[in-house]
Structure formats: C-alpha cells, structure tokens
Amino acid sequence: MTDVIETPTPAASExxxxxxxxxDVRRQIKLIVVLALVxxxxxxxxLEIDDxxxxxxxxxxxxxxxxxxxxDGSIVSWVAVGLxxxxxxxxxxxxxxxxxxxxxxxVVVGLGFYGAFLMWAYADPSGAFAPAMTNPIPGTIRIATxxxxxxxxxxxxxxxxxxxxxxxxxxxxxxxxxxVFSSFAVVSLxxxxxxxxxxxxxxxxxxxxxxxxxxxxxxxxxxxxDQVVVGVVLVAFGYGxxxxxxxxxxxxxxxxxxxxxxxxxxDIPVLHEIPYIGEALxxxxxxxxxxxxxVPAVWFLLxxxxxxxxxxSVGEHPKAADTVGVDPIRIRWQAVLxxxxxxGLGGASFTLSTGAFDKEMTAGLGFISLAAVIMGRWHPxxxxxxxxxxxxxxxxxxxxxxxxxxxPGDLLSALPYIATIIAVAGFVGRVRAxxxxxxxxxxxx
Numbered sequence: 001m002t003d004v005i006e007t008p009t010p011a012a013s014e015x016x017x018x019x020x021x022x023x024d025v026r027r028q029i030k031l032i033v034v035l036a037l038v039x040x041x042x043x044x045x046x047l048e049i050d051d052x053x054x055x056x057x058x059x060x061x062x063x064x065x066x067x068x069x070x071x072d073g074s075i076v077s078w079v080a081v082g083l084x085x086x087x088x089x090x091x092x093x094x095x096x097x098x099x100x101x102x103x104x105x106x107v108v109v110g111l112g113f114y115g116a117f118l119m120w121a122y123a124d125p126s127g128a129f130a131p132a133m134t135n136p137i138p139g140t141i142r143i144a145t146x147x148x149x150x151x152x153x154x155x156x157x158x159x160x161x162x163x164x165x166x167x168x169x170x171x172x173x174x175x176x177x178x179x180v181f182s183s184f185a186v187v188s189l190x191x192x193x194x195x196x197x198x199x200x201x202x203x204x205x206x207x208x209x210x211x212x213x214x215x216x217x218x219x220x221x222x223x224x225x226d227q228v229v230v231g232v233v234l235v236a237f238g239y240g241x242x243x244x245x246x247x248x249x250x251x252x253x254x255x256x257x258x259x260x261x262x263x264x265x266x267d268i269p270v271l272h273e274i275p276y277i278g279e280a281l282x283x284x285x286x287x288x289x290x291x292x293x294x295v296p297a298v299w300f301l302l303x304x305x306x307x308x309x310x311x312x313s314v315g316e317h318p319k320a321a322d323t324v325g326v327d328p329i330r331i332r333w334q335a336v337l338x339x340x341x342x343x344g345l346g347g348a349s350f351t352l353s354t355g356a357f358d359k360e361m362t363a364g365l366g367f368i369s370l371a372a373v374i375m376g377r378w379h380p381x382x383x384x385x386x387x388x389x390x391x392x393x394x395x396x397x398x399x400x401x402x403x404x405x406x407x408p409g410d411l412l413s414a415l416p417y418i419a420t421i422i423a424v425a426g427f428v429g430r431v432r433a434x435x436x437x438x439x440x441x442x443x444x445x
Contacts, residue, residue: 031091038113039084045120046077054122055132058276068132073119080112121403131402136395137280141288142353144391146171146362148291149346150369151376151383152298153209153339158378159302160335161315161328161436165231166216167343168366169238170209174347176242178205179357182260197261201352202287202345209344210337212238217336221329224440235366243359258356263287287349294342298380311335315434318441328441368416378433390416 055068087109090096097105122133150167157164181204182197212234219225249257263285271282302308310331313321318328346369351357368390376383397412 028091028094028096031096032088035084035088035091035109038109039081039088042077042081042084042113042116045116046074046081048120049073049077049123051124052077052119054119056134057132058135061134073123076115077119080116083112084109121400121407134399135276135280136392136399137277139395139398140388140392141280141284142391143365143394144388145288145291145353146346146349146365147369147372147387147391148295148384149342149349150366151372151387152294152380153213153341153343153346154370154373155302155376155378155380155383156298156311156335156339156342158373158437159315159434160311160332161318161434161439161441162217162220162332162336163227163231163438164213164216164336164339164343165228165370166212166234166238166366167346167369168362168364169231169235170212170340170343171347171350171362171366172235172238172242172360173208173212174205174344175350175361176245176347176357177208178202178344178348179260179351180204180257182352183257198263198286198352201260202348205346205348205352206341206344209342209347210340213336213340213343217333220440221332221336224442227438227440239360242357246357246359254356260351260356262355263352285353287345287352290345295380295384298342302380307331307334312434315436318436318439322441322443327443329443332441364417371419374433390419393419 052072052074053070054073055070057066057068059066059069087096087105090105096102118133122131125131150171153167153170154164178201182201184200215237216227216230216234219230220227246258265283265285266289267279268282272278274282300308302311310321310326311334313326314328314331314335321328321331343366347362350361354361369387372386372390373383375386393415397415400407400412
C-alpha cells in the first residue's frame, strides 16, 4: 500500500515590500527639501507683512479712468501656504505624482510662491508713493519671444546631433542685420508701405542667422571641428563683427542704417478682448504670432513627418540611419540651417521691437535659450515653456526695479542665471540628450 504524502497548503504570505531604487529616494528627498524651503519662505513672507493691503493695475497702465484696485493680500499668502503644505505632505508620504500631474502641482505651487512673494514685496511701502502690481504677461511675452525662437533653433540642431552653442552669436547678428535691413527699407524704398519695412528687417535677421548657422555646419560637419569650440568662437565672432560694422556707420548716416521701423501690434478679433490676458496675448506683433505658430510647427515637423524621423534617427544613431539610405551629413545641414532661420528671427526681435541696435543688447539670452533646450528635454513644446519661464523671471526683475530697498536689484538680475544653473545641473530630473549629440560622423564607402 502506497502512502500518500499530503503537502501542507502554505499559509498566505504577506506581499513582499517594494524595493525602492536610489533615484526614487533621491527624488523624494529633493522634493521634501525644496517644498519645505518654499513653505518656510511663504510663512516668512506672511509674517513680515504689517498692512496686507496691496494694489494692482492688471487691466492696464495707471490713468484717471483706471485707478489702482486695492485688495487684501493676506488671502493670497495663506492660499499659497496651504497649497505648498499639501504638496509637502504628498512628498513626505511618497504620494507626489509623476508625469504631467506632478508638473501641474509644481506649477500651482510656483504660482502660489510668486503670489506670496508679490504680496510681501508690494505691502508696507516705505515712501509716500505706493507702487501697484502690474500685469507680468506683456513683459514676459516681449522677452520670451526671442528665447522661444532660440530654443527651437537649439532643439532642431541637437535633435540632429549638432550642439549649437552659437545661438547667442546668431541673436546678435540677427539683431544687427534686422536693424540695417529695416532702416535701409525705410530710407531707400520710400514707395513701399511702412508695414513692409519690418518685414525686410525680419528677412535680414533670417539671413544673418542662417549665415552663422552655415559657418557652424561647415566647420563642424565638413572639418569635424569640436562643435562646442566652434560655437564659442562664433559667439565671439558675432559680437566682434557687429561691433565693428556698427562703428563704421557715420553719425550722419545713422538714420539710414540703424533706425529700424518697429513692428506694429495687430489685434486678433474677440480674443484680444478677454479680460486681463487678451490684450497681452492677442494684441501683439507679427513676430510674436510667428513664435506662437512656430512651436507646434516644429513639433509637427519633428514628430509627425518623415523628415523629422530622419532628423531624430541621425541624432541618435547616424550610422544606422546611413545603412538604410539616409545621408546623416545632409540631414544635419538641413536641421542646422533651419535652426538658423529661427535664431535669426529671435535676433531680429531685439531691434524690431525695441529700436536701434546696440552692442551686447542680447545680454546672454542665447545661452539661456540653450538652457531652455536642456530644461525642456530637447522637446520643442517643453523647451518653449521653459523659455517662457526664463522670460518671466527676467521680466520680474524689471517689474520690481522700483522696490530696490526691499528686493535687491542685483539678486533679481541673477534670477534667470540661477535658474539656468539649476536646469543645466540636472535638478529638473533625469534628462538624456540625443545619443549622437555633439559627435562628428564621417561616411565610409
């Protein structure tokens, strides 16, 4: 008789605890530290206010028919504290979401911090004049337009595997030749409508941007010179050649060569009537509307077309692309030159929106555009949003310049560059550039 050995049924075991990797732990620690610092700052802002009454002029400049509107700023301060406290609790409990939900929470917390900071900055005025908050959108759009064009230029180049440090050089060249072309059209082509004079300026900016891009492509793709070195040299070349040419313009010929016709605002029907934001977003110049359209256009070009697929493949693995019949050198040339078009438009925006060309008027914004490319993870939409954020920080310095006693102007001037360092250092998260970015490629027969 054979004995049957019964195997005991194992007791229901508890699920094994999930093992967290170090990157996840570091992410949680970063979130906790940053949110805790933000919360402490917001509480300090609130406690430092004696009189929470502040005023704003969000509807437009101060006039007899548009006086400042006063309100209780303590509500904004406490709402900011509450939002940050909730986000901090989520981070401590390791429930802070990833993806777009996490980004949305970060944006809300950032806006809350901005509001609490403004309440502290504008409350308790020390002088007889009580300043009022103004709408930050117009200044942000004005500064961010060039940054968006520069970021798109950087995305196109680096997606194809070419590092474009020369955006700053393209900006300064586009600004100079945009001014020259527009000024020359005003004086020499008097028969044409003035509307077309800034269009000639845009053409001059585009030609200058493409010219600098061609030099970048020629030295880096034809002779395999280090792309970072070529970019730095082209920035120095752009500053040098524009300073030299500006010095060659006689004082009595300044109107003919450095007095551009400015772009005029064009209101979009219905949309520009939206309260607070309509005039700021939809009462802009042609160049701003081009920036609006360029972002989705570049996204479509890179991710929805055959040419975009070839650009991305060349930036990731040019040899594999070459084996299936794609010419990596030609694709890189095309991407760099197209990037030069956008960078030239960004450069032209400096003179066609503000006036005569001046040396160093781009003020390093080309390098901030490059940081927006990294912060935006080499994606045209994310890079454009990062560029808008940098423009917002730079505009904040201009807005608060009248509050120098309470907010140091030098610290405000450094805000965009501090944000740039944070972006380049990788604090925004784990980012990966295109695998072949900056690597020369030589075809083999």
